[in-house]
Amino acid sequence: MTMTPAAETYDFKTPSGVEIERYYGPDTHPVSQAELGEPGRYPFTRGIHATMYRGRLWTMRQYAGFGTAQETNQRFRWLLEEGQTGLSTAFDLPTQTGLDADHPAAAGEVGRVGVHVGTIADMETLFAEIPLDKVSTSLTINATAPILLAFYLAIAKRRGAAFESLRGTLQNDVLKEFLARGTYIFPPGPSLRFAVDAIVYSLKNLPLFNPISISGYHIREAGSDAVQEIAFTLANAEAYLKEIERRGIPPERSGERVAFFFGCHNHFLEEIAKFRAARRVWAKMMREDWGVKNPRAQMLRFHVQTCGSTLTSQQPLNNVMRTALQAMAATLGGAQSLHTNAYDEALALPSETSAALALKTQQILAYETGVADTADPAGGSWAIESLTTQLERRIREKIGDIRAKGGMIDLIARGVPQGEIHEKAYEHSREVESGRRKIVGVNCLAIPEKKGRLKTLKVAASAESSLKKALAAFKAKRNKAAVRESLDAVSRAAAQPSGDLFVPVLAAVQARATLGEIVATLREHFGEHRSS
Amino acid sequence: MVEGTASPYRILIAKPGLDGHDRGAKVIVRALRDAGFEVIYTGIRQTPEMIARAAIQEDVDAVGLSLLSGAHMTLFPRVASLLKEEGLGDILVFGGGIIPDEDFPLLRKKGIDRVFGPGTSLQSIVDYLKEALARRKQATDGKSKARKIKEGAKAAK
Structure with a gap:
């Protein structure tokens, strides 16, 4: 029995529909030196720093949080002891939707998908004995992001940590909540106003803090392909920059502090190319379309999380391999920080065992494989360069189309991108159903496992x-x-x-x-x- | 590919609670429609009361609940018990999402006929609904009339 896909039953296309050639070579796919550039130089195809990971490894930032602030504080301190280099807080849905723990609509949801933080006292407990001026912290929160930032700044002030020393990121990307994730509160207009108020305050008072992380991750998880993920995200970024500019801060300055967040999916080659293409598209958008001269504002800085939707509840240990390969693609793609998923996340929040293995996956990648030793090791590969160029072209076309149709805010209000994402999601499901897209342990080699249940985390009721x-x-x-x-x-x-x-x-x-x-x-x- | 059927059954797909992840729910809606069911989708962030009301107004045969936030032990039984309070215990309630196997027996006891975990094939959900609804129809042919009478009485009030 052979599992090699026969040419007549398998089309060699990436999930975004880019045709893959039998082979790539210098005659058929020459590499343009001008488009490639050097690491740390425009158009940043090869990475935003000249030294890349030699100068500074990516930040190992595992998204964590559940139950009470005490419980999550313990998990945070344990992760730091295990060698994690930055924190990322997962909040529960009541915190995300602005409900206190005693609200009737919060029943059953308090502390479930993240930690509950409803008061300054909760925030104080969450960061007990964690030095705010030393540890970089991401507050993964959106509709209520300005309020959570306010809690954070209030405790920093009480502890005497200078605002100038605070490093970290506020996700604060409310547009993608309407587009993909659904955790909004107010209508789009006031939502954007509130988000940008926090951004403007941060730009003036928190020089090392990223007041927004514009997120393609959730768009991808909602079902989009790689081209839509990058195009919708960069188009959303334009909407924010415009609003910030209206408040008197030009993109020349705000561009330096805008961070991004993408997913890393299964198709190894396309994902590496995607990150490289995204950097090039953003650099050109900023320089050519916005006239931004500041190189720091032309650099696309991004966090990556391996895609949760690629994890399977069947044969869950297979997820260790998926995550490791996705993490490798993210680092070959030049990510600034990384979250690796735990193998049991199709079933529950990570247990201590699975969370530790997820972090160690990054550590092995960083310290044992050598991928961090040189900038952009995949650069110059005819296949990767060709894919990068094709994805860049498709992303730019899509952004051009979005601009021509009135921009993201208008399109989101009409439900247009939401519909396009849903079409892709359904297409994916049908491909899995028909077996055209193979998932080991699900529709391919689905050999029943010996029974023996994984021990998953239980959030105390x-x-x-x-x-x-x-x-x-x-x-x-x-x-x-x-x-x-x-x-x-x-x-x-x-x-x-x-x-x-x-x-x-x-x-x-x-x-x-x-x-x-x-x-x-x-x-x-x-x-x-x-x-x- | 999902096999077609000419079923007249009406299904409500609902998202209880605060969870906004509805990729799965929307895929199920499409798959059931393609299989010939009439499907109504509530949209995200519905309370159990809103879902029960929609089930009554839309006169559905089954309610499918989708939740990824872990609040299923609170919210799923609440929908089932609200329907029962309204005398609509014959409506089939099923669910799906990030739900650990060990919660299945208790959910079943509380009126959730079947729970589907991640990676369930669309065809198996279609097959289950066709079978379970046909079985219910046979068993409760008289009862669904009672439901109509009750509704008529309500409308008259």
Whole structure:
């Protein structure tokens, strides 16, 4: 029995539909030196730094969080002890949608997919004994991102950590919530205003902090292909830059602090090429289309997470291999930071065993394989260069099409990209169903496993009730008049059609207003977005 | 490929709770439609009450619940019990998402007829629905009339 795909039953196309040749060579696919450039030089095809990982390894940043702030603080400290070099906080859905632990709609969801942080006290506990001026921290949060940033800054202030020393990233990409992930609160207009308020405040006060991480990851996970992932993300970036520019900060400056986040899927060659193409597209967009001269603002800096949707619940240990290969593609693609998934994530949140192995996968890649020793080791491969050029062309065409149709904000409001992503998702499912796209252990070599259940993480059901109790105690101890006054100030700011919301929100969390109270105050003015 | 069928059954696919991941739910909607079912999709972030109301208004034969957030033990049984309270216990309730095997027996006890994990083939969901709904129809032919009468009485109020 042979598993080699026969030419007549298998079309050699990448998931984005790029035809793969039988072989690539200098005569059929010559490499353009001008397009390639050098590492650290425009158009940054070969990476954003001249020394790449020799100068600085990628940050090993595992997304983690569950239950109460105490539990997640323990997981954080354990990850740092295990050699992780940056933190990334996963928040639960009530935190993401602006509900306190005692809200009826939060029932069953508190502490489930991440940690619950509803008060300044929760944030204090989450980062207990973690030096904020030393550890770079990503707050993976969107619709409520400005409020979570306010909690973070408030505890930094109390601990005497200078704002100038804070490193990290606020995801704060609310546009992709409407596009792919669904965790929005207000309609798009006020959502964008709130996000950009936090960005503008950060650009003025937090010189080392990335106030937004514009995310293709969720677009890919919702079913898009690699071309759509990059095109929609870079088009979203244009929408943010325009709004930031309207507030008086030109892309020449804001471009330096805008970070990106992509997925890494299974097709090894296409994914390496995708990252290289994305860097080149962004550099050209910034220089040629926006007239940006600052090289730091032309560099596409990005975090990568291996794609969760590629993990299977069948034969779950196979996921270790998928993740390792995806991680290798991400590093060959020149990522600045990386999250590797745990093998049990198609079943539950990672256990301590699977989380440790996921981190060690990165460590083996960094210290044993040699991929970090030279910049862009895949560069110059006729196959990779040809794929990079073809993906670049398709991404640019797609962005041109988006601009011609009125830009992302308009298209998202009409549901156009959402529909395109869904088409791709359905196409993928049908290909898996028909066996045209092979997944080992699912529709190919699906040999039944010997029974023996994986031990998965259980989030204690007591997290919800203990958080409710803690919230009641927190509320009982605060100065009620000060809370009321601070919320009134937020309300007055929100009543204006424009003007900053971040400073009053920062004052409100310092007066010990809760996440739910601030969101409820804003909701009175902004209303709520409902899915159609 | 999903085999077609000329079934008149109506299915509500619903996303309870705060989870916005609906790639799977939307794929199921498409696959069931392609297989000949009439399918209504609620959209994301619905409360159990909203889902039960939609099931009644749309007069569906089955409700499929999709959830990836881990809140299924709270939200799935709540939908089933709301339907039962309305005298609509004959509506088939099934579910899917990131749900560990060990939760299946308790969910079944609480009225969730079947739970599908990640990687389930679309065809197996279609086959299950055809079979389970045909079985239900035979067993509860009289009861669905009672449901119509009850609804009629409500409308008259």
